[in-house]
Amino acid sequence: MFPGKRLSKEFFIRDVLEVAPELIGKNIVIRLPGGTFGRFQVTEVEAYRGAEDNACHACKGRTPRTEIMFHEGGRLYVYLVYGMYWMLNVVTGEENIPQAVLIRSVENYSGPGRITKLFGIDRTFYGENLDISERIWFEDTGVIPVLKTGTRIGIDYAGEYWKTRPWRYYLQDT
DNA sequence: TCAGTGATTAGG
């Protein structure tokens, strides 16, 4: 794999605990509102892992909203939270194993709701196929980042075990 | 610290 190459679905059809840390340092290529393209290095993500993870939306089972997480990896899971903020997630893993990676920060922009505002992400990106999309995809960069881990944000409802999983990954220097 | 904001979901 060489820098600039689009990550294909094989990259995403692996366990979310492998994919999530490897997404740090990769680039998101996105057609911004206005039509120009932007490249942003991913600096912070979180892993949501399957039906047993009480912090994962799919722990309540298959619903219209969570349906795409049961698809094989390489699609986008996009949803609105608090009535205002679109969340950008990448589906990972095999079919029928619901997993996703939340994109929390990219270079120079922190916060999942601010990123989607910058990118112009909305409901029309739900289910977007990262293999063939002409408006958003991920690229390899050759960067091998030094990672830090922490607990996931905003999931206190998930119970002691799940809220303490170290499944947030971020660049040391950001 | 806290309101804003509306889709989603379970339940009657």
Add this chain to the structure above:
DNA sequence: CTAATCACTGAG
């Protein structure tokens, strides 16, 4: 139909 909940942000 109702009502609770929410993977957040910016203002004060």
